[in-house]
Amino acid sequence: MIFNAVEIMTPILLAALGGLFAERAGVLNIALEGLILTGAFAGILIAAATASLLVGMLAGAAAGGLLAVVFAFFSIRLRANIFITGLAVNLLAAGGIPFVSTWMFGTKGVLRFPQLQRMPRLLEGVTSGINAVDSLLFGHSVTVYLAWLLTALAFVVLYRTPFGLRLRALGAREESVVLAGVDATAYRRLAIVISGIAAGLGGAAISLRLGVYLPNISAGRGWIALVAIYLGYRHPFGILMAALLFGFTESLAGAAQGLLAIPGTVLLGLPYAITVVAMIVYSALRARGRRHRRLIDSHF
Helix, strand or coil, rough: CCEEEHHHHHHHHHHHHHHHHHCCCCCCCHHHHHHHHHHHHHHHHHHHHCHHHHHHHHHHHHHHHHHHHHHHHHHCCCCCCHHHHHHHHHHHHHHHHHHHHHHCCCCCCCCEEECCCCCCCCCCCCCCCCCCHHHHHCCCCCHHHHHHHHHHHHHHHHHHCCCHHHHHHHHHHHHHHHCCCCCCHHHCCCCCCCHHHHHHHHHHHHHHCEEECCCCCCCCCCHHHHHHHHHCCCCHHHHHHHHHHHHHHHHHHHHCCCCCCCCCCHHCCHHHHHHHHHHHHHHHHHHHHHHHHHHHHHHH
16 A cells, blocks of 8 residues: 555656746646646657657656646736636646547547556565565655655755745745846746646656556646645645655555445545645644734734
8 A cells, every 4th residue: 555655646746846846936837737637648659659668758748848838928928817827728638638649549538558668666676674664665666766856856956056045035025036136037937847847747657657548647636736735835845745645545545445335436536535634724724823923923
């Protein structure tokens, strides 16, 4: 169960890390769902055409980045409503991919590519002697370790570089950043493109791990990634923990289907119920923190 949870959390973690960059720049990227879907389709398509998983991963990231450029153009350059634009991107991916699939393969259903290689697994055969630790750390697909590496990289970029400082300042106090001579528009565009690349990579990780493309393969992971950003207190390592929570919940729901006399649809809805509960708890804690700060300020 722990092993599956780690595999399941990976696309959520990647998309959430990308969304974090946009959020820190003051942009809520609700297009993550469509970006994941696009990356999943492009990734497996190019991987099958080139017989290379690496090229497929890069193609998924590139497809997500290109769609994010479109999102940034309309929302930042043309100043369109960012929520409507994000939903439009999601609808474009959800409707456009079945159209392309039907045009290329004659079906908008499941696409199988038996010639694809198995996603490589790292540290197989390594053991710590503790089953839970082994399941958590060893024998996972390469995308899991890539996601962990990118989590550390996101922390370094956001908290140890001038770029990260300006990005965080942009989301907190835009006026101060502009007065300092920083091009706020360029930073926001770049942050959105970064989020698209990461979400596209997450989508490719899903389809290439399964070896097939399924309709609606993203299955709401883009929305869950948005929740993970805030549940993780907008911090890379906090997001890692939140993504692991959602991965464990989905793994638990899948494992319980054959064990409990509960309809499968109810169990499969468990991760989304946990998402709602998590947001309620997060909002309550935030409100409590604000009240506490106001109380302290009133005494000084």
